[in-house]
Amino acid sequence: MKFSIAIFLASTASSTFANAFTPTSHAVGRTTGTSSALNGGMSNDVGIPCTEECALESFPNLPDSIHPGVLSGQAMMDLLQHAKDNGYAIPAVNCISSSGINACLEAAKANDAPIIIQFSSGGSQFYGGKGLDNTDYRAAIAGAVSGAFHTRTMAEQYGVPVILHTDHCSKELLPWVDGLVSASERYYKTHGEPLFSSHMIDLSEEPLEENLSICKDYLTRMEKVGLLLEMELGITGGEEDGVDNSDRPVEDLYSKPEEIYETYRELNKVSDKFTVAAAFGNVHGVYSPGNVKLDPEILNNAQKFISDKLGDKAPENKLPVSFVFHGGSGSDVADIQRSLTYGVIKMNIDTDTQWSYWEGIKNFEEKYHDYLQGQIGNPDGDDKPNKKYYDPRECMRAGEVNTVKRLEQAFSDLKCQNILGLKSAAGAKNVLGPRRGGLPV
Numbered sequence: 001m002k003f004s005i006a007i008f009l010a011s012t013a014s015s016t017f018a019n020a021f022t023p024t025s026h027a028v029g030r031t032t033g034t035s036s037a038l039n040g041g042m043s044n045d046v047g048i049p050c051t052e053e054c055a056l057e058s059f060p061n062l063p064d065s066i067h068p069g070v071l072s073g074q075a076m077m078d079l080l081q082h083a084k085d086n087g088y089a090i091p092a093v094n095c096i097s098s099s100g101i102n103a104c105l106e107a108a109k110a111n112d113a114p115i116i117i118q119f120s121s122g123g124s125q126f127y128g129g130k131g132l133d134n135t136d137y138r139a140a141i142a143g144a145v146s147g148a149f150h151t152r153t154m155a156e157q158y159g160v161p162v163i164l165h166t167d168h169c170s171k172e173l174l175p176w177v178d179g180l181v182s183a184s185e186r187y188y189k190t191h192g193e194p195l196f197s198s199h200m201i202d203l204s205e206e207p208l209e210e211n212l213s214i215c216k217d218y219l220t221r222m223e224k225v226g227l228l229l230e231m232e233l234g235i236t237g238g239e240e241d242g243v244d245n246s247d248r249p250v251e252d253l254y255s256k257p258e259e260i261y262e263t264y265r266e267l268n269k270v271s272d273k274f275t276v277a278a279a280f281g282n283v284h285g286v287y288s289p290g291n292v293k294l295d296p297e298i299l300n301n302a303q304k305f306i307s308d309k310l311g312d313k314a315p316e317n318k319l320p321v322s323f324v325f326h327g328g329s330g331s332d333v334a335d336i337q338r339s340l341t342y343g344v345i346k347m348n349i350d351t352d353t354q355w356s357y358w359e360g361i362k363n364f365e366e367k368y369h370d371y372l373q374g375q376i377g378n379p380d381g382d383d384k385p386n387k388k389y390y391d392p393r394e395c396m397r398a399g400e401v402n403t404v405k406r407l408e409q410a411f412s413d414l415k416c417q418n419i420l421g422l423k424s425a426a427g428a429k430n431v432l433g434p435r436r437g438g439l440p441v
C-alpha cells in the first residue's frame, strides 16, 4: 500500500494514476479498526468526488490503518500510540462553527499533521444555533451531530486524519453525551464505526469512587462501538465554558500518583481506549505570568509509580498512561515540551484560538474601518458601495487566516509537524482573488 501511495504522490499530475484512486477503490480498502467500514468514507457515502489526498488509503509515515478523514477504533489508537512513541502531542481545538473547523483542517494540512477537533457543550449548542430550544440539550445534541457530519465530510476533502471529540461533560451534562453516544451507536449499524471518535466525561467534581464507577459504565457502552473515553482527575483551574474553578484550594490542582494508578487499573479492566486529563497545575484561560505553576513532573512521577506497580507488565517505554493537557494557554513552551516526554498525547486549545479568530476580525476592521461604516460611501467617494468590505466572508476569512497562523505555533510547540509524510501542501488553486472581491487580510 505504501508503495502505491508513493507512486500516487509522484504522479498527481497523471490522470491515469488519479483514476486508480477513485472513491470506490478508496472505500473498499478502508477499515476503521473497529470493523470494515460498510460504506467507506463520507465522500463516497454522499457522492462527493474524492481525489488526490482525499483518496489516499494511508499516509507514508503512519501505520496503514490511519487514513484521511475521521478516525475511530483501532485506527485512532494507532495514531495516539504513534504520537506517544514519537514524542509529539496532537492539538485539540475547540470549534463552534464550520468556519472554525475549516481553519483547523487548513492548519492540519499546512502542517502535514493530524488534528483533533472538539466541541464543548456550549460550542455544540452554538453550532446548532442559539435560537433553538435547548431543553434536554436538544440543541447541543443536534449541533454536535451536525458539526460531526461537517467534520467527517470536509476532513476527507482536506486529506488529513482527524479525531472528532467532545470536551468537558460534567454530571449534569451527561444527557448531552448520552445523545451523542446514541448517535454513534446508530451510525455504527450502517457504517461499522461510530460517528464521533471520543468523548470526555469530567466528573472531577465528584468523589473518585463515583467518578470511576460512572466512567466504567460509559466506557463499557462506548467500547462496543470503538469510542474512546477521556476522563478528568483533579481540577483544572481557571474558568472555561461557564465552569469557574478559580477559587479552588491549591492541593486540588495536583493529581496524586495513587489516584492515577487506581484510575488506570480500574478503566483497563473495561478497555484500553481511555485517556486521562490529570491535574498538574494547569489552568483554563490566560492569566498574568507567574500565576500558572505548572508541574509536569507530576505526570512523570505517576508514570514511574504505575510502571513500578505493573512490573513486567509495564510497557517498554514506561509510559502506561496516555495523558491529556488541559489549560495549556499561556504555558511556557519548555514545560509543554517536557510534558510530551511524560506521555501527553493531546493538548487542548481554546482560549488562544478564540483570541486569534477575534484578532483577525479586529485587524480586518482596523484596516478597512472607513469602508465599513455604511453600505454606501467611503474615502473613495460618497457614492461608492462597500459591499465587498462588509460581506461577512471577508472578516470571517480574516479570523480563519489568523487562526491558521496561531495553530502553526501550536503544531510547532507540540512537535506535531511533518507527521503524515506528504509533501508540503501546495496553496489552494482556483480561489477567487482580490479582483473578484476577496480582500487582502
Ligand SMILES: [Zn+2]
Binding pocket: 168, 236, 240, 284, 326, 327, 348
Ligand atoms: Zn479543559
